[in-house]
Amino acid sequence: MVSTHPARVQNSARQYLSSDRPDRSPNQQLLPLTARANSQDSLEIGGCEVTALVQQFGSPLYILDENTLRTACQQYRQALERYYPGAFQVLYASKAWSCLAVCAIAASEGLGIDVVSGGELYTALQAGVSPEKIYFHGNNKSVDELNFAIEAGCRIVVDNWWELQTLVNLSATYQQQKSNLDAASETALWTSTETKTQILLRFTPGIECHTHEYIRTGHLDSKFGFDPNQLDEVFTFVSQQPTLQFLGLHAHIGSQIFERQPHRDLAPVMVEWCSKAASYGLPVAELNVGGGLGISYTEADDPPSIEEWVKEVAEAVAAACQERQVPLPKLLCEPGRSLIGPACVTAYTVGSQKVVPEIRTYIAVDGGMSDNPRPITYQSQYRAAIANKMSAPLTETVTIAGKHCESGDILIKDIKLPPTEAGDILVVMATGAYNYSMASNYNRLARPAAVLVNNGEAHPILQRETYQDLLRQDCLPERLI
Numbered sequence: 001m002v003s004t005h006p007a008r009v010q011n012s013a014r015q016y017l018s019s020d021r022p023d024r025s026p027n028q029q030l031l032p033l034t035a036r037a038n039s040q041d042s043l044e045i046g047g048c049e050v051t052a053l054v055q056q057f058g059s060p061l062y063i064l065d066e067n068t069l070r071t072a073c074q075q076y077r078q079a080l081e082r083y084y085p086g087a088f089q090v091l092y093a094s095k096a097w098s099c100l101a102v103c104a105i106a107a108s109e110g111l112g113i114d115v116v117s118g119g120e121l122y123t124a125l126q127a128g129v130s131p132e133k134i135y136f137h138g139n140n141k142s143v144d145e146l147n148f149a150i151e152a153g154c155r156i157v158v159d160n161w162w163e164l165q166t167l168v169n170l171s172a173t174y175q176q177q178k179s180n181l182d183a184a185s186e187t188a189l190w191t192s193t194e195t196k197t198q199i200l201l202r203f204t205p206g207i208e209c210h211t212h213e214y215i216r217t218g219h220l221d222s223k224f225g226f227d228p229n230q231l232d233e234v235f236t237f238v239s240q241q242p243t244l245q246f247l248g249l250h251a252h253i254g255s256q257i258f259e260r261q262p263h264r265d266l267a268p269v270m271v272e273w274c275s276k277a278a279s280y281g282l283p284v285a286e287l288n289v290g291g292g293l294g295i296s297y298t299e300a301d302d303p304p305s306i307e308e309w310v311k312e313v314a315e316a317v318a319a320a321c322q323e324r325q326v327p328l329p330k331l332l333c334e335p336g337r338s339l340i341g342p343a344c345v346t347a348y349t350v351g352s353q354k355v356v357p358e359i360r361t362y363i364a365v366d367g368g369m370s371d372n373p374r375p376i377t378y379q380s381q382y383r384a385a386i387a388n389k390m391s392a393p394l395t396e397t398v399t400i401a402g403k404h405c406e407s408g409d410i411l412i413k414d415i416k417l418p419p420t421e422a423g424d425i426l427v428v429m430a431t432g433a434y435n436y437s438m439a440s441n442y443n444r445l446a447r448p449a450a451v452l453v454n455n456g457e458a459h460p461i462l463q464r465e466t467y468q469d470l471l472r473q474d475c476l477p478e479r480l481i
């Protein structure tokens with residue numbers, strides 16, 4: 001029987017439903033925006049009952065709510081429209097979850113895509129994203145990857161001297177070949193802007209965030225980007241390269257950030273470098289402030305909303321430009337976690353339990369560190385609910401263990417749940433970012449399927465791996481047979 005008594009609701013998984021807080025941004029919610037408890041006391045997302053999804057698509061299962069993802073994309077765009085007086089472009093940082101469907105949804109909402117490898121670039125292109133809306137990052141792009149990016153015609157965010165010099169050589173070769181082809185067809189494109197390799201320069205701005213604190217230093221110990229004291233030399237070099245088209249500057253100060261001040265501080269630092277770049281004949285057309293807005297993984301997390309974050313960033317950039325008399329560049333930001341993180345839950349089936357008297361009760365599920373490596377890697381905290389017992393009082397304190405051969409494979413320590421038995425469906429919240437994209441086959445577990453849910457319909461977007469998939473890349477030399 002479903003209780004609607006407020007005290008019971010507070011002490012049940014219903015407290016996590018976003019319908020109770022419609023005013024909040026997706027990144028401030030633990031469950032996707034469409035999460036509801038139905039008359040069977042069972043969790044629904046996107047109008048689909050979670051237990052039915054598990055029956056149909058298997059377990060564990062990533063369940064991605066299209067409405068939440070689209071809403072987050074729209075909130076970024078609408079806030080930029082409201083608070084930034086110039087042109088803008090939101091990019092989805094696809095490292096958070098790269099697959100065809102997610103890139104296609106982001107692109108259909110007008111977003112570009114930030115990629116950090118040939119694989120992510122290939123995925124974005126195959127999803128139909130226009131190359132000029134793809135930005136290629138990375139501190140050690142290979143020659144193959146650089147050639148791929150040049151030929152695809154995407155933007156390259158140059159990270160270091162080696163890459164810059166390599167890019168000059170590769171671009172010259174590519175453009176020479178192209179010009180030979182063009183000469184054959186009597187169309188000379190050799191020096192046209194479109195043929196040049198479009199670049200941004202990434203630098204370390206001297207602002208470093210560790211989630212709940214940040215520091216400002218002159219020089220940062222970071223593997224990414226040019227050190228600021230290299231920039232004058234870099235600007236001189238870039239201004240002399242006929243094969244490169246300089247578009248602008250990039251900086252990214254960290255991830256899962258709740259503070260506003262670091263983003264306010266970043267703006268004048270970046271704009272000062274815009275002004276310097278212009279003095280080398282390199283006007284900054286695009287200014288990319290990176291991503292980093294945090295999300296709520298537990299009730300204790302209190303990130304700014306998407307709108308608040310954009311307002312801070314946009315107003316700070318516009319004010320710094322006005323102060324320094326720098327023309328307003330196109331403002332780019334590249335959120336990952338805050339777009340996709342809250343849109344997904346992972347559903348697991350509960351299996352064995354182990355009671356260690358007076359110490360702890362372990363409840364084991366059919367996945368773990370292979371589908372969500374964040375708890376073992378970063379000691380990340382999560383919340384979970386039993387999808388088929390949404391109103392049941394949370395009377396037990398238990399620890400959710402994965403099934404891997406690793407003592408540290410614990411998904412959630414000391415969480416409040418109702419009495420739980422084998423076959424119950426446990427839903428871990430806010431697993432859209434850095435879960436599937438960091439998943440592995442550790443212990444030769446097949447990676448889970450993912451479904452996209454919307455308006456009562458569910459469509460697979462990632463097939464569940466099979467045992468045959470696990471062997472696909474294996475080779476057995478004949479002498480071993």
Ligand SMILES: Cc1ncc(COP(=O)(O)O)c(C=O)c1O
Pocket residue numbers: 093096114137252254255256290291292293334335336337338433
């Ligand atoms: C360069 C860059 N841009 C964007 C992002 C996305 O950050 P987030 O997912 O925190 O928004 C990252 C993440 O580490 C990054 O390194």
